[in-house]
Amino acid sequence: MQAVRSRITKAIPVGSQIETCDNSGAKVIKIFTVVGGKTTKGKYPAAGVADLVTASVRRGRPDMRKQVVYAVIVRQKKEYRRSDGIRIKFEDNSAVVLKDDKGNPKGTIFKGAIAKEVCERWPGIAKIASIVV
Secondary structure, three states: OOOOOOEOOOOEEOOOEEEEOEOOOEEEEEEEEEOOOOOOOOOOOEEOOOOEEEEEEEEEOOOOOOOEEEEEEEEOOOOEEOOOOOEEOOOOOEEEEEOOOOOOEOOOOEOOOEOHHHHHHOHHHHHHOOOEO
16 A cells, blocks of 8 residues: 555545445445544544445445445545645445455446546556546
8 A cells, every 4th residue: 555645635534334346246335444544633534535344334335334445536526736736536436346465456447537636546446447537
């Protein structure tokens, strides 16, 4: 996992239920941990684009439901600033489910665009991504 050059706003707090954009079998996941996330005392940890999270599958195939999975946030509604000055936001919050914490995606097809920061940090996701913004 490499560093991201952009200053990404952490906009998806722990406890959020977000949709997945792959064909892994999970439809909605609930975030309960941001891996490597640091906060000040009294604040909820939150995730942004390209962050690794641990989540439980809330809706999806019966064999996937109630499982604990790793996921990477690939889109967020809250705008963030890239190092070249451009501000970017997406129309939904979305994640990709992983097989392991190394970054290998479980699904083989991604629906919709994926942020450039995700492709820089996670090469396994970049291989499968068709639309990179």
